[in-house]
Amino acid sequence: MHNFKKLKIWDESMLLVSESYKLTRTLPEFEAYGLTSQMNRCAVSIPSNISEGSSKSSDKHFNKYLEDSLGSAFEWETQLNIAYNKRYLSKEKFNELEQKIKQIQKMISGFQSGLKL
Template sequence: MHNFKKLKIWNERMELVSESYKITRSFPKFETYGLMSQMNRCAVSIPSNISEGTSKSTNKHFRSYLEHSLGSAFEWETQLNVAFNESYISEEKFNELEDKIKQIQKMISSFKSGLNGS
């Protein structure tokens, strides 16, 4: 078992959650239960799956939760693209967040690969 609060992959995901909430506040009101909600739930899912995975008794089970976290990261990236395509965020913010989510995806993949099969 791991202490999720000490994991860099968890802490950086929590920063993404804050960033997601920050940018979605400026989305149009009609997106409250659409893209805004979906992006924020997805962002929360990334560190949530990491923390839940740390409670599992084997690395095999932990890897499964990391896989879910990675899936949420890719889903959030897609939603970021939708937000940009709909002109909800600037190109500068899009590029910044796209770089951040790609880094997150690499970190999760790398961490997952580093866990042995026990």
């Protein structure tokens, strides 16, 4: 078992949740039940799966939750691209957030590689 609050991947993904909520507050109102909701659910899913998986009794079971977390990270990246393509955010903000999500994806993958499966 791992203490999720001591995991850098959890810390970084919690910061992404804040960034996601900050970004989605700027999206058009008509996106409230679409892109806004989906982006925030995905962002929340990343650290949620890390914390839930950390309670499992084996690294094999934890890895399944890390896979789900990684999937949500890729899904969030896709939604970020959609938001950018719709011109809901600047190129600079897009680049900043894209770099953050890619870093989280690498961190999760790297953490998975260190597990004893």
